[in-house]
Amino acid sequence: MSSLKPNSAVQSVVNEMLAELHAKAGCERLGLSRVSFSTILCEVGAKCGASSETELRSFFLYLRVDELALARACAAGENSAWELFLTKYRERLYLSALRIAREDSAARELADSLYADLYGTATRDGQRVSKLASYTGRGSLEGWLRTVLAQEYVNRYRRTKRLVSLEEESEEGAQFRAPDPEPVNAADNRLNRATDQVLAELPPEDRMVLSAYYLDGRTLAEIARMLGVHESTISRKLDKLAKSLRKQIVAALTKGGMSRRQAEEALEVDVRDLKVDIRRSLAQETTPVPFPEKRVEARVPEGEG
Amino acid sequence: METVPKIVYERLKARALTVDHPDPDLLTAFSERSLPRQERDGVLEHLARCGECRQVVALALPAEESSRLVVRPLPGKWLTWPRLRWGMIAAGVIVVGSFGALRYRAISHPGLAGFEKSSQAAPMAKEAKIQPEPLAAPPARSQRKAEAIPTPLGEAAGLVARSGKESDSLEELAKLQAAPGDKNRWVGRAVGGPLHPRTLSHGPKPPVQPWQQKMMANSDNNSGALPSPASPPAAPPPFAREANNISIVTAPAPASGIGNSGGAQVSLDQKTLNKAQSQDTLALNGRSMTSLVPSNDNPGGEVARAKPAETTANAPQSQTAQAYAVASAEGSNFSPSGSLVAESSHWAITPLGGLERSLDQGKTWQEVDVNGGAEMPGAVNRQSALKDSQARVAAKQRTDRKPKPIVFRAVAANGPDVWAGGSEANLYHSTDSGQHWVKVVPSWRGIELSGDIVSLQFADVRNGRIVTSSAEIWTTPDNGQTWAKQ
Numbered sequence: 001m002s003s004l005k006p007n008s009a010v011q012s013v014v015n016e017m018l019a020e021l022h023a024k025a026g027c028e029r030l031g032l033s034r035v036s037f038s039t040i041l042c043e044v045g046a047k048c049g050a051s052s053e054t055e056l057r058s059f060f061l062y063l064r065v066d067e068l069a070l071a072r073a074c075a076a077g078e079n080s081a082w083e084l085f086l087t088k089y090r091e092r093l094y095l096s097a098l099r100i101a102r103e104d105s106a107a108r109e110l111a112d113s114l115y116a117d118l119y120g121t122a123t124r125d126g127q128r129v130s131k132l133a134s135y136t137g138r139g140s141l142e143g144w145l146r147t148v149l150a151q152e153y154v155n156r157y158r159r160t161k162r163l164v165s166l167e168e169e170s171e172e173g174a175q176f177r178a179p180d181p182e183p184v185n186a187a188d189n190r191l192n193r194a195t196d197q198v199l200a201e202l203p204p205e206d207r208m209v210l211s212a213y214y215l216d217g218r219t220l221a222e223i224a225r226m227l228g229v230h231e232s233t234i235s236r237k238l239d240k241l242a243k244s245l246r247k248q249i250v251a252a253l254t255k256g257g258m259s260r261r262q263a264e265e266a267l268e269v270d271v272r273d274l275k276v277d278i279r280r281s282l283a284q285e286t287t288p289v290p291f292p293e294k295r296v297e298a299r300v301p302e303g304e305g
Numbered sequence: 306m307e308t309v310p311k312i313v314y315e316r317l318k319a320r321a322l323t324v325d326h327p328d329p330d331l332l333t334a335f336s337e338r339s340l341p342r343q344e345r346d347g348v349l350e351h352l353a354r355c356g357e358c359r360q361v362v363a364l365a366l367p368a369e370e371s372s373r374l375v376v377r378p379l380p381g382k383w384l385t386w387p388r389l390r391w392g393m394i395a396a397g398v399i400v401v402g403s404f405g406a407l408r409y410r411a412i413s414h415p416g417l418a419g420f421e422k423s424s425q426a427a428p429m430a431k432e433a434k435i436q437p438e439p440l441a442a443p444p445a446r447s448q449r450k451a452e453a454i455p456t457p458l459g460e461a462a463g464l465v466a467r468s469g470k471e472s473d474s475l476e477e478l479a480k481l482q483a484a485p486g487d488k489n490r491w492v493g494r495a496v497g498g499p500l501h502p503r504t505l506s507h508g509p510k511p512p513v514q515p516w517q518q519k520m521m522a523n524s525d526n527n528s529g530a531l532p533s534p535a536s537p538p539a540a541p542p543p544f545a546r547e548a549n550n551i552s553i554v555t556a557p558a559p560a561s562g563i564g565n566s567g568g569a570q571v572s573l574d575q576k577t578l579n580k581a582q583s584q585d586t587l588a589l590n591g592r593s594m595t596s597l598v599p600s601n602d603n604p605g606g607e608v609a610r611a612k613p614a615e616t617t618a619n620a621p622q623s624q625t626a627q628a629y630a631v632a633s634a635e636g637s638n639f640s641p642s643g644s645l646v647a648e649s650s651h652w653a654i655t656p657l658g659g660l661e662r663s664l665d666q667g668k669t670w671q672e673v674d675v676n677g678g679a680e681m682p683g684a685v686n687r688q689s690a691l692k693d694s695q696a697r698v699a700a701k702q703r704t705d706r707k708p709k710p711i712v713f714r715a716v717a718a719n720g721p722d723v724w725a726g727g728s729e730a731n732l733y734h735s736t737d738s739g740q741h742w743v744k745v746v747p748s749w750r751g752i753e754l755s756g757d758i759v760s761l762q763f764a765d766v767r768n769g770r771i772v773t774s775s776a777e778i779w780t781t782p783d784n785g786q787t788w789a790k791q
Contacts, residue, residue, distance in 0.1 A: 062339065100364045138340075139333025143365065147329040147336070150364035154357050204346050207353035216359055226362050228338045 010045035013056045014038055021060060025069035030081045032073045040072050041065075044136045068137030075120065075130035082119075085132075089145060096146045100153050110156070114149055194252035198245060209237055326358055327351055336362055650738055652723060658712030660725050662739050675711070675725065675733045675742040715761040722766045722784070726758030732771070734785055747771065747779050747788035754779055754788070 014021075018038050027037050041060065048059050073081030097111040098104065120130030135144050199207060205227065212218045212226065213234075220238075224231040253263035327335070327348050334340045335348045352359050651663040653670065661670040713727035721738040732754070733742045747754040756775030763769040771779040778791040 095368075096365075099368065134328070134330070136328070136330045138330045139335075139337045143333035143337055143367070144329050146365040146367065147333045147361060150361040151326075151329060153364060154360055158357075204349035204353055208349045208359070211353050211356070212359050212363075216356060216363075218359075218363065222363055222366075225366050226336070226359070228336070 009053060010042050010056060013053055013060065014041045014045060017057070017060050021063075021065050025065035027069050027073075030069050030073040030084070031078045032069050032076070032081075036076070037069065037072075040068065044068070047136060048138075064137040064140060067141035068135065071132040071135040071137070071141055074118070075133035077128060089142065092142060093145055093149070096142075097149055100146075100150055110149060110153055114145075114152055117148075117152075190253065190256055190258065191249075194249050194256060197252055198248045201248075202241075206237065206241055209234060210241060213238060326355065326361075332358065332362055332365065336365060650718070652716040652718050652725075652739075654713045654716060658714070658727060660713050660716060660739075673739045675735075675744075712757075714757060714759050717761040717763040717769070719763055719766045722763075724761050724763060724769065724785075726761045726771060728757045730754045730756060730758060730773070732758060745785050747781070747785070749779070749788050749790040752790060754790075 015038070018034060018041070021041065022034055022037055025032075025037065027034070044063065045056055045060065048056070070081055070085060074085045093114065094107065094111050097114070098107040101107040101110050114131075117131040120128035120132075131148065135141065139147075199210075202210075209223055209227070212223045213220075218226075220231050220234045224234045227234070250260065250263045254260050331340070331344065331348055335345060335352075338345075340348065352362065651667055653661040653663065655661050655670075655672065660673045660675060662673045663670045711727045711729070711731045713725050713731075715727070716723065716725040718724070721736060723735040723739050724732070725735075725742075726732045730746070730753070732745045732747065734745045735742045754771065754773060754777065756773035756777065758771055759774050760772035761769070762771075767782060767784045769781045769785065771777075773779070779788050780791065781788050
């Protein structure tokens with residue numbers, strides 16, 4: 001995200017498209033001046049990672065500038081924008097919170113805390129800092145709100161999780177925590193390596209599907225919705241993966257010097273064992289990293305510097 | 306952190322980058338599938354390793370309904386494969402079904418016609434066979450022409466003599482004919498060069514205007530055939546024959562029936578046209594004329610009546626006197642002024658007694674063969690004298706040189722339902738605009754219809770009325786299923 005060099009390119013593209021985007025976003029209505037909007041666009045453009053000018057151009061064209069302008073105007077403390085935001089999203093925010101928390105009081109608490117963040121209760125150098133300032137308009141504002149809610153919810157869950165007794169934790173199972181890394185068994189080393197290798201060769205989407213299905217125990221429908229595809233696509237993909245993975249792992253093992261028989265024994269020729277294998281390889285993450293809660297604060301000095 | 310060596314710091318940073326959770330922005334864009342491929346793969350890579358982000362993404366999914374709206378635009382929903390699959394199956398069934406139905410009809414229909422033919426025509430047909438007419442005629446109101454039937458001139462002259470009255474003028478005749486309820490009707494006459502006006506009608510006589518009509522007999526000795534003045538604009542012109550000979554064509558009106566019901570409206574046309582045409586014109590045209598005399602107030606307007614025209618000519622071998630009267634099948638729309646409501650199929654009787662059909666409102670005509678070859682142009686040479694209901698006896702004489710062909714005198718059509726009647730009680734019925742014909746022999750209490758059919762009236766598809774040259778009137782209330790003689 002170092003952005004000194006792209007900045008000039010971003011700046012020029014932003015300057016070029018500013019009039020169009022400014023009008024499209026309806027900034028006048030929201031009380032957002034061209035200069036401030038240009039600053040916002042530059043910041044967003046610098047983050048996007050697009051290198052060429054055409055990429056930047058299409059990035060800006062696809063950007064949801066109207067929602068971006070609304071969010072940033074709210075962050076800047078424009079009352080009219082804030083009212084508009086509330087009429088538009090208040091209800092939906094509560095509904096989303098309810099769906100995530102599945103319980104009314106928890107949902108209200110979740111939503112209220114998010115409101116506080118959005119409005120920017122925390123101050124820094126005498127300035128309110130709103131979480132809305134971190135919205136860049138790449139997705140819809142509503143989707144972004146849901147994501148932020150979900151992150152908040154997961155963070156809270158983890159926090160409360162730490163407070164529950166060990167017994168309870170073991171009863172419930174470590175839903176949100178990746179399983180603790182087991183010491184690598186020397187005898188399994190070759191198998192692990194082979195599995196890692198095979199998994200690494202998979203496209204990221206396949207690995208994601210495997211993780212979501214085997215680690216999280218998500219349903220096919222959920223995974224399908226996450227990826228925006230049809231349920232049957234996921235089902236077919238999983239079938240195919242389960243078949244091919246075993247073959248490939250065996251092949252990798254034999255390549256590594258094992259006889260085929262040994263390889264199959266090592267794999268234990270059982271689907272459930274295969275699953276276990278996958279589990280281990282997928283769950284590489286060690287320590288859960290909490291979602292940044294005050295990301296904006298962290299970013300602002302960075303951007304300024 | 307300061308104590309940590311720089312390389313460790315770098316490693317940590319690198320590690321933190323991979324472990325670092327994607328922005329809510331990025332995750333949202335990922336869920337909404339608006340990320341470019343590269344970034345999407347990056348997010349997927351992270352999601353594959355990070356259970357929490359998977360959790361976040363799953364939790365942040367929109368509610369079912371909205372997700373459908375977002376992910377799949379509505380129009381796309383109708384083109385999903387399950388729908389298409391069922392749609393294709395349904396379309397296939399429809400195609401096969403309709404094809405089968407068409408085939409069935411194509412196969413079964415001719416068979417049906419054949420059955421009718423064998424069952425009805427065989428025992429009853431006198432001389433005609435019924436044959437399906439290959440020409441397709443769109444069902445439509447038809448226009449009928451009643452045509453005077455040529456008669457050998459000599460005989461016709463005799464007839465005229467017998468009739469005892471001669472009309473002086475066509476106009477007068479036309480007037481007579483036009484008079485509603487007048488039982489004495491006179492059909493056109495052809496007049497030889499130096500006029501021999503004759504009074505043909507028995508009816509009360511309006512003032513007679515001298516009228517001359519010249520006819521020139523054809524060089525080939527045909528008696529002049531006369532285009533009926535009544536022929537409406539749609540009527541084909543070629544009926545006029547140059548007649549070198551002077552001939553008198555008389556057509557005694559068939560008797561009683563006409564008076565009662567009113568014949569075709571043709572008479573009015575004739576009247577008007579007769580008036581419009583001066584004698585000179587007629588003479589100059591060199592055409593003998595035969596006028597038809599249907600009565601004019603037929604409510605149904607359905608009837609075209611052909612009256613046999615007795616043609617008297619100097620030339621003994623005159624073949625035809627041609628007169629054309631065209632009646633519209635337009636129901637009561639028929640206008641006496643001769644304006645026809647042009648519709649798709651029109652029916653007419655040719656001068657030779659053949660049946661004609663026009664599909665283009667009278668521009669072209671095609672002969673319709675009810676029995677496949679019985680009608681031979683030129684072979685028709687017969688005359689019949691029709692009688693007044695009161696006084697006249699139908700005199701029917703034949704000078705057939707060949708096996709008798711059917712000479713049609715009248716045709717009536719209601720849409721595709723066509724009736725055609727002619728000499729020797731030949732009555733044919735078609736329900737498909739003349740494609741297939743069935744010979745019908747009306748009988749009532751053991752009596753069969755006899756004589757020439759000179760008038761056919763069908764007020765609607767069911768109710769019909771036939772007048773014969775023997776002054777019989779037959780009616781049917783059910784489209785020819787049963788008949789009653791009056």
